[in-house]
Amino acid sequence: MKLVPTELPGVMVVEAEPVGDERGLFARVYDADAFAAAGLPTDWPQCNLSWNPVRHTLRGMHFQTGEAAEPKLVRCTRGRVFDVAVDLRPASPGFRRWVGVELDADRRNALYVPPGCAHGFLTLTQEAEVLYMMGARYRPEAASGVRWNDPAFAIAWPAAPALIGPRDASWPDFG
Numbered sequence: 001m002k003l004v005p006t007e008l009p010g011v012m013v014v015e016a017e018p019v020g021d022e023r024g025l026f027a028r029v030y031d032a033d034a035f036a037a038a039g040l041p042t043d044w045p046q047c048n049l050s051w052n053p054v055r056h057t058l059r060g061m062h063f064q065t066g067e068a069a070e071p072k073l074v075r076c077t078r079g080r081v082f083d084v085a086v087d088l089r090p091a092s093p094g095f096r097r098w099v100g101v102e103l104d105a106d107r108r109n110a111l112y113v114p115p116g117c118a119h120g121f122l123t124l125t126q127e128a129e130v131l132y133m134m135g136a137r138y139r140p141e142a143a144s145g146v147r148w149n150d151p152a153f154a155i156a157w158p159a160a161p162a163l164i165g166p167r168d169a170s171w172p173d174f175g
């Protein structure tokens, strides 16, 4: 497993480094010691999964506010998704900037998204499934979001969403 920094502070790609043999492959996809050494969390109280049968489904951009802000470790376990983190941390050098990474079930790569960033994805295949470890417990009252096409971020999505929930389509402009 290898942690690869992105241009956003604290947002890391987790490359699996699979080992192949005649039976197939083996990969360590998470290592608490490596995460601790990199200053990343090692406590993941909840794990979520979403299944998305329609290509170009967009979920996000979500985050939890205040004390409920949560780190996420996101991987695609079926198909491919364009996974995006947006830096909403006013003190960050990356404030208002975004990074997009293609997560691919065959590559077994993942994206670490720190607290204070919004997260979302656009599926690139039918039947895309996303599994993510959550570094804080879900607090519905703390759930918030920014819009996928907010001009404040100008996220360069590979395609417009074919399917998006009404809440995600109507987050207000980022102030």
Ligand SMILES: Cc1cn([C@H]2C[C@H](O)[C@@H](COP(=O)(O)OP(=O)(O)O[C@H]3O[C@H](C)C(=O)[C@H](O)[C@H]3O)O2)c(=O)[nH]c1=O
Pocket: 048, 050, 059, 060, 062, 063, 072, 119, 120, 121, 138
């Ligand atoms: C996040 C969450 C949701 N729920 C319930 C609330 C709703 O009744 C239902 C669907 O929730 P939501 O529409 O927020 O699910 P997504 O739109 O897939 O949102 C998720 O996907 C984006 C990309 C993220 O990054 C967030 O972590 C997460 O919010 O599951 C729970 O019971 N527990 C949870 O932790």
